[in-house]
Amino acid sequence: MFQKIKPPEGGKFIEVKDGKLIVPDNPIVPHIDGDGIGPEVITAARRMVDAAVEAAYGGKRKIVWWKIYAGIEAEPIYGTLLPEDTLNAIRTAKVALKGPMTTPIGSGWRSVNVALRQLLDLYANIRPVKYIRGIPAPHKYADKVDIVIFRENTEDVYAGIEWKYDSPEAEKVREFLKKEFNIELRPDTGIGLKPISRFATRRIMNKAMEWALKYGRKRVTVMHKGNIMKYTEGYFKIWAFEFAKEKYGDKVVFEEELQGGEIPEGKILVNDRIADNMFNQIITRPWDYEIIVTPNLNGDYLSDAAAALVGGLGVAPGANVGDYIGMFEPIHGSAPKYAGKNVANPTAATLSAAMMLDHIGWHEAANLLRKAIEETIASGKVTQDIARHLGIQPLSTTEFTEEVIKNIKKLGGSS
Structure with a gap:
């Protein structure tokens, strides 16, 4: 089934039975690190998730992470931005945690984000927006x-049905509209359909x-x-x-x-x-x-x-869900100018991972993760995107992650 990746040992795949997800205590969960700050925020999110699962279930449950590839990172390995290996891995595992990926404007490849959602039929984009104490909203x-x-x-626009203004296809559509419906468009009109x-x-x-x-x-x-x-x-x-x-x-x-x-x-x-x-x-x-x-x-x-x-995209999680498959990702972009500087805020990625835990029924770990993040931010321990509005010293991505893990351990399984 897989060409250049293989499932990790020590885990089992989530299954669907009688219309419900059957989740083992050691589910295999793929992760796509993404572009720009993606690898940093996804690494941080996975560390915090692991700590929350450990604290909530006392070692009885564990996520077995599986690195897969899409976007810029995939191209030198597969020669494409979205390999079949990646699609097959998510279809098999039923869930995935994904970092942000770069989408060109006006030219270049179509969005890999959009392609993933369409090819996996993840028809519901779910975006919770809730205030977190301590955020300077x-x-x-x-x-x-x-x-x-x-x-x-x-x-709607994600169907991607459009033609460049000077393309033969656009010309044909303009001619059709004029001939059949007496609708005349300017000859330099690009055309898109909204189904x-x-x-x-x-x-x-x-x-x-x-x-x-x-x-x-x-x-x-x-x-x-x-x-x-x-x-x-x-x-x-x-x-x-x-x-x-x-x-x-x-x-x-x-x-x-x-x-x-x-x-x-x-x-x-x-x-x-x-x-x-x-x-x-x-x-x-x-x-x-x-x-x-x-x-x-x-x-x-x-x-x-x-x-x-409530304070911006740095704290905004998201999910893309179909009938059973769910792909969870922050809604912010890849922010390439901050890549590799250890300053990115991993909150949105981590809250997206909490949505993933809810999706598989691990609500105790999800709630613990959310409480620990709020406790950390409310205490004034924040990354630079928030600290600059508060006039305080920022934490690095790594330092913030460590503070959240401390609060996870302090809160324990009380969620």
């Missing part, structure tokens, strides 16, 4: 931000509803620009509501049914917001939003904006 209500964004991961399907909309809504039920969330909001793009984003809203009523009818209530009243006990409120208003709302009334479901591009914008409210 710019927002007045930062401590009230606790939002999980579910961004559809396979359609949004009922199928993809329903399954991202299902992921959001499952999360709401699992973690006791009371509000699920569908964000869209359906007042303008009526047959794409408009139907994203229509299909999402349709699905919620069809599958979760006894568990949901819609905004128009409340008439200004409280959400009934045991119910989840399903509502919607126009995209531009959604940005206004998360700034002025963040406490009104718990889960937000979006098409692809909206979710990209919104998750970065929400992360800014």
Whole structure:
């Protein structure tokens, strides 16, 4: 199955049985270090995860890490940025921890990040945004931000259907539009298509509803620009509501049914917001939003904006999840100018790894990891990206990691 890698000894693969993940006490977990600061933050995250698993389970459980390759690191080994070995490893292992990778703008290869999500059908991009004590957040209500964004991961602009303005394909599309629909575009127009399907909309809504039920969330909001793009984003809203009523009818209530009243006990409120208003709302009334479901591009914008409210991308985790497979990664970029300097903040990568632990059902270790990170940051022990706003001496990536591990050991298995 694998050409240039082989699974490590001493571990077992996670399996799927009767629609559920069957997780051994020693699961093999692949990791892609990524580009730029990726190797530093992923190494730090793995150290903290190992410490949390050890403390939470007293040595009865252990992750067996498996290095695999994608991006710049993969090219000299495989002659490609995304080898089949990597895809097969993640399909087999069911989970992976991934560092940030560089994506060129305007030219060069298409995003390896996007390719991984599409080829593995990781259709739900899940981005929790929650304030951490001690972060110098710019927002007045930062401590009230606790939002999980579910961004559809396979359609909209991520479908990648576009043609350069001077290509023969673009010319054909312009001619077709003029001939068939009397739509005339300027001859120097680049063209992209924005597909949004009922199928993809329903399954991202299902992921959001499952999360709401699992973690006791009371509000699920569908964000869209359906007042303008009526047959794409408009139907994203229509299909999402349709699905919620069809599958979760006894568990949901819609905004128009409340008439200004409280959400009934045991119910989840399903509502919607126009995209531009959604940005206004998360700034002025963040406490009104718990889960937000979006098409692809909206979710990209919104998750970065929400992360800014609580202090920035350095503390923002992310996950890309399909029916069973999950790939967990920070949402920040590869920051090449900081690579190799031991100054990068590993918090986002580590919180992404905590999401991975939740995904496999190791909630005790995940909670311990989150508590230790918050305790460390709240005590003023932070990396340079946070320290410069506080006017204090920063810790290196390694020093911060050591401080988190100390707090993991101090907190023990009390999570």
